[in-house]
Amino acid sequence: MAVTAVSDATTRPVPRLRRLEDERWLALTLLAPTAVLLGLFIAYPFVEGVLLSLTNTRVGVEGGFVGLKNFHKIWDDSIFRTSVWNTFWYTGVTTVFKLALGLWLAILLNRHFRGKALVRAFILLPFIIPTVLSTFAWKWMFDPTFSVLNWTLFQLGIISQRINWLGDPDLAMASIIIVNIWRGVPFFAISLLAGLQTISPELQEAAAIDGARPWQRFWHVTWPLLLPVTMVVVLFSVIQTFADFQLVYVMTGGGPANATHLFATYAYQIGIGTGLLSEGAAISLAMFPFLFLIVVVQLLYIRRVETR
Amino acid sequence: MIEGALWRKWVFYNIPLILFVFVLLFPFYWMIITTFRPDGELYRPWNAANYQPFWTNNPTLDHILYLFEETSFARWMLNTMFIAIVSTIISLFCGVLAGYALARLNFPFAGGLGTAIFVTYLVPQTLLFIPLAEIIRNFRLGDTPWALILTYPTFLIPFCTWLMMGYFKAIPKELEECARIDGASRWKAMVYIILPVAVPGILSAGIFAFTLSWNEFIYALVFLSSPDQKTVPVGVTSELIRGDVFFWGPLMAGALLGSIPVAIVYSFFVEHYVSGITGSVKG
Numbered sequence: 001m002a003v004t005a006v007s008d009a010t011t012r013p014v015p016r017l018r019r020l021e022d023e024r025w026l027a028l029t030l031l032a033p034t035a036v037l038l039g040l041f042i043a044y045p046f047v048e049g050v051l052l053s054l055t056n057t058r059v060g061v062e063g064g065f066v067g068l069k070n071f072h073k074i075w076d077d078s079i080f081r082t083s084v085w086n087t088f089w090y091t092g093v094t095t096v097f098k099l100a101l102g103l104w105l106a107i108l109l110n111r112h113f114r115g116k117a118l119v120r121a122f123i124l125l126p127f128i129i130p131t132v133l134s135t136f137a138w139k140w141m142f143d144p145t146f147s148v149l150n151w152t153l154f155q156l157g158i159i160s161q162r163i164n165w166l167g168d169p170d171l172a173m174a175s176i177i178i179v180n181i182w183r184g185v186p187f188f189a190i191s192l193l194a195g196l197q198t199i200s201p202e203l204q205e206a207a208a209i210d211g212a213r214p215w216q217r218f219w220h221v222t223w224p225l226l227l228p229v230t231m232v233v234v235l236f237s238v239i240q241t242f243a244d245f246q247l248v249y250v251m252t253g254g255g256p257a258n259a260t261h262l263f264a265t266y267a268y269q270i271g272i273g274t275g276l277l278s279e280g281a282a283i284s285l286a287m288f289p290f291l292f293l294i295v296v297v298q299l300l301y302i303r304r305v306e307t308r
Numbered sequence: 309m310i311e312g313a314l315w316r317k318w319v320f321y322n323i324p325l326i327l328f329v330f331v332l333l334f335p336f337y338w339m340i341i342t343t344f345r346p347d348g349e350l351y352r353p354w355n356a357a358n359y360q361p362f363w364t365n366n367p368t369l370d371h372i373l374y375l376f377e378e379t380s381f382a383r384w385m386l387n388t389m390f391i392a393i394v395s396t397i398i399s400l401f402c403g404v405l406a407g408y409a410l411a412r413l414n415f416p417f418a419g420g421l422g423t424a425i426f427v428t429y430l431v432p433q434t435l436l437f438i439p440l441a442e443i444i445r446n447f448r449l450g451d452t453p454w455a456l457i458l459t460y461p462t463f464l465i466p467f468c469t470w471l472m473m474g475y476f477k478a479i480p481k482e483l484e485e486c487a488r489i490d491g492a493s494r495w496k497a498m499v500y501i502i503l504p505v506a507v508p509g510i511l512s513a514g515i516f517a518f519t520l521s522w523n524e525f526i527y528a529l530v531f532l533s534s535p536d537q538k539t540v541p542v543g544v545t546s547e548l549i550r551g552d553v554f555f556w557g558p559l560m561a562g563a564l565l566g567s568i569p570v571a572i573v574y575s576f577f578v579e580h581y582v583s584g585i586t587g588s589v590k591g
Contacts, residue, residue, distance in 0.1 A: 020495045023413045030409035031421065034402040034465050041440065041462045042428050049439035101328075108325045119325070121578045123332050128574050128581070130523040132541035133563035137335040140342060140556055148338065148361045151354040162355070186332065187585065194586035236430075243432030246525040250545065264434035264526070271438045272530055281438045288435065295430050299423065 059275035102188025169259035195229035342560035371557035395460035403468025411476035429466035475509030512584035540566035
């Protein structure tokens with residue numbers, strides 16, 4: 001087919017559609033819109049960002065080349081160091097909880113009961129409702145004076161006076177972590193549920209006949225089979241959490257006293273809030289090595305699974 | 309679940325599940341109750357004697373009216389809707405074509421391009437927002453919906469492409485070959501034979517893209533400045549908080565109403581949405 005198309009092309013003037021018979025031309029045409037948009041708004045800004053971080057540009061002031069000065073500056077910046085630590089802590093803690101709770105919820109959902117479809121539809125709500133909007137509901141629930149959480153804890157006899165959730169650095173961090181877990185658990189649960197459903201129940205039965213206890217069945221049969229899906233879900237979630245912005249921006253804005261900044265919120269505060277564009281770009285780009293590492297791990301893992 | 313007594317089923321399955329559902333949905337209940345609660349009740353400290361958290365006897369529409377009369381909320385809804393729909397259409401168009409090319413055609417660098425698109429899938433918005441803001445300004449797109457319509461596809465296209473690749477790979481090659489033997493061109497075989505079969509996939513990708521663009525925040529926050537251009541998440545954040553004063557009633561009303569379009573779209577296509585999630589993690 002392709003051969004006749006090419007020989008046609010040499011003898012007669014080529015109608016445009018005829019050229020699309022050649023797979024390479026067709027592929028080029030089909031990929032062109034994507035390449036243009038991604039090139040213009042991902043590759044180009046990336047290069048611009050690197051260049052910007054090497055200058056001392058501020059809002060309205062065209063800067064000159066200063067080399068790695070911005071990176072030296074943020075390296076010595078104690079708030080930046082806190083943000084780096086916060087980002088790792090935030091990502092690590094939330095991922096462990098999201099995985100554990102998500103897996104638990106997936107197992108609870110992986111059986112037949114009345115209203116299953118409805119429950120599944122409802123529990124995904126935290127994941128699909130715009131994060132900023134649901135985070136405002138949480139912020140209102142955490143309000144020290146009008147907080148329903150304080151009221152509940154007081155009624156249960158756990159606390160005797162008000163807790164200033166977002167006013168204390170450690171509690172503020174804990175609050176942010178709670179909201180992130182709340183938002184992420186449905187995604188983990190639904191993805192892992194899909195993974196669980198591909199595992200044949202016969203394997204479980206066979207293990208049960210061989211005398212495996214429920215915990216052993218989970219650990220030696222279910223978990224290894226679930227691992228590929230788990231890996232992908234965890235890596236996606238780690239990237240999203242590592243680069244998170246909206247949740248912290250709404251809950252604390254990086255406060256109290258800059259104690260809860262992540263990379264992204266601090267980059268925003270310096271780059272947009274203060275107007276030090278090149279320093280903000282440098283803070284954003286400081287995320288890159290870590291993200292790069294995560295992506296490489298993911299690509300290697302996918303390749304390994306595919307070639308197996 | 310035949311083995312084990314009834315109480316075990318409750319302790320190990322039903323009660324934990326009920327707790328999960330309660331915690332996952334409670335913030336939405338809180339949003340709704342706050343929307344209809346009058347200010348007098350709203351700003352009553354939690355340790356006051358007549359604090360009544362879970363119900364109100366005097367429901368009011370004041371907060372919703374405030375939203376429509378005192379702010380540009382209706383405008384924000386329209387903006388968000390327009391931006392979400394147009395960027396979803398652009399992304400679907402690009403993603404379907406690219407996904408088809410990467411899944412079905414043989415051409416040099418196909419593997420490398422597939423990997424490149426997968427990598428951009430993982431680029432978070434927060435990595436590039438500062439240089440992108442400069443570029444948007446240089447293109448004179450700042451403070452217009454087009455700033456978002458053209459940049460949202462950067463995170464939607466890779467997702468759509470990835471999802472569509474999975475769908476196209478699952479469609480048997482014979483289907484296309486039959487059409488080609490009957491004399492259809494490659495282009496026609498794609499448009500008339502393969503795309504109709506892939507409609508469920510296109511729908512999944514579309515729903516997902518729509519909710520993602522409705523949810524996007526940092527680009528909208530940085531690229532738009534005038535109150536009339538804003539999207540719902542940004543408008544609510546910037547216009548209903550003055551300094552340290554939070555207008556909690558209207559804020560929650562805005563959060564509730566701003567969630568409704570996404571919730572409606574989602575409720576119609578739950579199955580497609582779920583298969584979008586699972587498709588995106590399986591690849």
